[in-house]
Amino acid sequence: MARVNIGIVGGGLIGRTHTVGYHMMKTFFAAETKDVHLRMIAERDASLARETAERLAIPEWTDDWRKLVSSDQIDLVFVCVPNDMHREIALETIANGKHIFCEKPLARTAAEAKEIADAAERSGVKHGIGFNYRKAPAVQLIKRWIDEGRLGKIVGFRGSFVQDWGLDATGALSWRFRKEIAGSGSLGDLGSHVLDMSRFLVGEISQVAGLLSTHITERPIGAGGLGHKAEGGAVKMGKVDVDDICDVLLQFENGAQGSLVASRLASGKKNHFDFEVYGMKGAVFFDWERPNEVLLSTFDTPNERSGFTRVLTGGFDHPYGEALWPIQGMGIGFGETFAVQMYEMVKAIQNDGSANPNFRDGLRINMLCDAIQKSAETREWVSLG
Numbered sequence: 001m002a003r004v005n006i007g008i009v010g011g012g013l014i015g016r017t018h019t020v021g022y023h024m025m026k027t028f029f030a031a032e033t034k035d036v037h038l039r040m041i042a043e044r045d046a047s048l049a050r051e052t053a054e055r056l057a058i059p060e061w062t063d064d065w066r067k068l069v070s071s072d073q074i075d076l077v078f079v080c081v082p083n084d085m086h087r088e089i090a091l092e093t094i095a096n097g098k099h100i101f102c103e104k105p106l107a108r109t110a111a112e113a114k115e116i117a118d119a120a121e122r123s124g125v126k127h128g129i130g131f132n133y134r135k136a137p138a139v140q141l142i143k144r145w146i147d148e149g150r151l152g153k154i155v156g157f158r159g160s161f162v163q164d165w166g167l168d169a170t171g172a173l174s175w176r177f178r179k180e181i182a183g184s185g186s187l188g189d190l191g192s193h194v195l196d197m198s199r200f201l202v203g204e205i206s207q208v209a210g211l212l213s214t215h216i217t218e219r220p221i222g223a224g225g226l227g228h229k230a231e232g233g234a235v236k237m238g239k240v241d242v243d244d245i246c247d248v249l250l251q252f253e254n255g256a257q258g259s260l261v262a263s264r265l266a267s268g269k270k271n272h273f274d275f276e277v278y279g280m281k282g283a284v285f286f287d288w289e290r291p292n293e294v295l296l297s298t299f300d301t302p303n304e305r306s307g308f309t310r311v312l313t314g315g316f317d318h319p320y321g322e323a324l325w326p327i328q329g330m331g332i333g334f335g336e337t338f339a340v341q342m343y344e345m346v347k348a349i350q351n352d353g354s355a356n357p358n359f360r361d362g363l364r365i366n367m368l369c370d371a372i373q374k375s376a377e378t379r380e381w382v383s384l385g
C-alpha cells in the first residue's frame with residue numbers, strides 16, 4: 001500500500017478538526033491506513049504550531065507553509081486556512097506535485113476557484129474539497145434511497161444552515177466578516193454546505209435568485225474566529241462587507257425546485273443544518289442536530305400509518321457501517337465525517353481514483369455563490385451555463 005504522509009496547513013478550528021479526523025480514521029480504517037501518517041503541521045502562529053505538534057505527536061512543525069508544501073516528506077496537503085490563502089497555497093502545492101485537500105469554499109470567487117481546479121486537473125494530482133456533511137452515514141443512506149428511486153422523481157429541496165454567534169455585535173471583525181478574505185459571509189461559509197448537499201442529492205443547479213442582507217454593519221477590529229471578542233477592549237470599528245443572512249431560490253436542471261437559507265443571526269440556532277428532499281413517491285428529512293436519524297415518508301403507506309418514520313442509522317446495513325460503529329444509533333458526530341472524508345481522499349490516492357467531492361465541485365459552488373451575489377445585486381434570476 002502506497003505511503004501517504006499528510007501535512008496540515010492551519011491549526012485553527014478546522015485544522016484541529018482534521019487532526020481529530022486523522023486519529024479516528026486510523027482507528028476506524030486501521031488496516032487500510034497503516035501506511036498513512038500525519039507528518040507535519042504549518043501554522044503562522046509558531047507557538048500554536050509547536051504546541052499542536054507536541055500535544056499530538058506530529059513529528060514536524062513549521063510557521064512557514066512553503067516548507068510544508070515543498071517537503072519530500074509530504075504527499076498530501078490539507079489546506080485549512082482562511083479563504084484568501086487557498087489559491088496561493090493550492091497552486092504551489094499542485095506545482096510541487098502533491099495531492100491536495102482544500103477546505104470549503106475552494107476560493108473567494110469563481111475566477112480564483114477555476115485557476116485552482118484547472119491547475120489540479122492539468123497536473124493529475126488528486127484533489128478533494130471539505131464538504132464533510134455529505135459523509136454522514138444518514139446522508140449517504142438518503143443518497144442511496146434517491147438513486148434506487150425509492151422517493152420517485154425528485155421535485156423539491158429545502159435546506160437551511162443557520163447559527164446565532166453573529167448576533168453578538170461586540171464580536172470581533174474577524175476574517176469571516178471581511179470580503180477581501182472570506183469572499184462572502186453566511187453564503188460561502190454556511191450556504192456553500194447547503195448548495196453542495198442539494199447538488200449531491202438532487203442534481204445540478206441551473207438558475208438562482210438570491211437575497212442577501214447585512215444587519216450589523218460594523219464591528220470592533222480584532223482577530224479571532226467565530227464570535228471571538230476583540231482584544232484589549234478595542235473600540236476601533238471596521239466595516240462588515242459580507243452578508244449576515246442569505247436566502248436563495250434554486251432551479252435544478254432536472255426540473256426540481258428548491259430554496260435555502262443561511263444565517264449567522266438566527267437566535268437559538270447553534271449549528272443548525274437541516275434539509276428535506278421531496279419526491280413523487282416519498283420524502284426525507286435530515287437534521288444535523290440528530291445526525292443518527294433520517295425521517296422517511298413513503299406516499300403509498302396506508303393513511304392510518306402515513307407520515308414520517310424515524311430510521312436510526314449506523315450498523316452493518318447502512319453506509320460505512322462496517323467501518324464505523326457496529327450498532328445503529330451508537331453515535332455519529334462531526335469528527336466521524338472528517339474521518340471518512342480523509343479516508344476517502346487517501347483511497348483516491350492509493351487506488352488512483354477520484355476524490356468526491358473534488359475541485360470541480362468546489363468550482364461549481366463558487367460559481368453558484370457568485371451568481372447568487374449577482375442576483376442579489378440586480379434583483380433578477382441568474383442562469384449558470
Ligand SMILES: NC(=O)c1ccc[n+]([C@@H]2O[C@H](COP(=O)([O-])OP(=O)(O)OC[C@H]3O[C@@H](n4cnc5c(N)ncnc54)[C@H](O)[C@@H]3O)[C@@H](O)[C@H]2O)c1
Nearest residue numbers: 010011012013014015043044080081082083103104130225
Ligand atoms: N468544513 C467545515 O465544516 C468548516 C468549518 C469551519 C471552517 N471551514 C473552513 O476552514 C478554513 C479555516 O477556517 P477555520 O474556522 O479553521 O479558521 P480559524 O480562524 O479558526 O483558523 C485559521 C488558522 O489559519 C492560520 N493561518 C492563517 N494564515 C496562515 C498562513 N498563511 N499560514 C499558516 N497558517 C495560517 C491562523 O493562524 C489560524 O490558526 C476556511 O476556509 C473555512 O471556510 C470549514
